[in-house]
């Protein structure tokens with residue numbers, strides 16, 4: 314049984330009607346609840362005297378902003394990953410911890426309202442249509458500029474001042490410390506927001522928005538965005554579909570939950586009406602941090618680095634995908650099939666293109682039924698071949714690639730360890746180390762599986 318009051322249904326909390334731009338010179342805190350943000354009179358006095366609010370004081374303001382449905386058994390405080398959510402008491406599976414009605418989340422409709430009514434967005438400005446993330450980023454940017462006059466200031470005030478992730482600004486001199494897959498993701502990290510910036514560059518320049526300001530707003534959105542249904546209607550300049558779960562929203566309070574890939578202890582449900590509920594998924598002991606998984610594909614350090622700007626040190630808590638590159642396949646083909654470089658190169662180029670893999674790599678899931686490896690290591694006389702021969706040829710090819718990768722990663726890790734002896738760019742070097750460590754763990758696991766399989770095949774002969 315939940316200790317929470319019955320959830321506030323969406324129709325009980327009126328959504329804002331289109332907000333006219335109000336002259337707030339008298340009361341800069343337009344929202345009624347916001348004017349009462351100092352829930353602690355001592356803090357109130359300190360703020361009046363020019364005291365800069367701490368992170369936790371800002372969180373207090375956020376909690377006082379709306380009638381959140383938040384379990385008394387949890388608390389928000391600083392932990393090892395910045396602000397996080399913690400259990401004050403033991404929690405049982407299925408207990409409800411948090412509920413937000415649609416009006417308590419920040420949705421694409423809020424962004425439409427402000428962009429359409431307050432910003433002079435012309436057809437010329439939006440030659441390419443904006444998607445959900447772009448639109449929310451523009452909205453967040455201009456609300457941040459309003460400061461305390463913004464309707465959503467108690468939320469925005471809790472955002473980190475600096476919002477750049479190391480992957481966005483990776484120093485050129487540290488490129489060699491990244492695995493090949495990280496180098497692919499490094500490109501993706503910047504390309505999203507650069508594309509978004511380029512789409513509306515003219516409009517942003519008209520408002521004197523520098524790239525760094527847009528970058529902060531875009532990062533706020535991309536690191537805190539959850540999928541929700543698209544809007545029922547939308548302006549012409551908006552690109553996403555109607556009513557499909559391809560859009561996103563920001564969830565104050567909800568977005569204070571930190572990430573854990575494997576067995577997170579809480580989970581969330583987005584209702585059909587757009588409400589958000591957080592439930593306990595694994596038993597939790599008092600004092601423990603509450604985690605969600607940010608998504609099924611973020612169990613790779615490399616992807617977390619790209620999207621969220623952090624990596625996890627413990628390799629048992631992450632699982633990388635193994636990306637195999639063309640050069641590695643060609644090398645294995647020459648070494649294991651005794652063919653010429655030209656022939657192997659030709660076969661591999663052809664198959665990688667046919668397999669339509671971006672960037673000349675294939676995703677290898679440590680299975681010998683992996684196409685196009687199967688085709689590359691196929692016999693020249695397939696009609697004389699049998700399953701056993703096929704499998705052992707494939708295993709030899711795959712193991713060659715895995716062994717080479719493993720020794721590359723061991724060497725790379727040694728180089729990173731040496732580089733860590735000087736203090737420059739330590740955060741980046743630790744990130745590179747975590748990525749290489751988790752990839753090495755995944756590759757080693759795959760190697761063991763392949764070797765066990767190879768031994769089993771040998772026994773059969």
Ligand SMILES: C[S@@+](CC[C@H](N)C(=O)[O-])C[C@H]1O[C@@H](n2cnc3c(N)ncnc32)[C@H](O)[C@@H]1O
Nearest residue numbers: 394395396536537568569570571572573621623
């Ligand atoms: C949605 S916010 C979570 C709240 C955040 N900790 C804060 O202080 O506002 C996501 C950000 O939290 C941090 N984070 C979340 N989970 C993490 C983890 N497992 N390890 C390191 N950092 C994490 C990252 O900076 C990430 O971009």
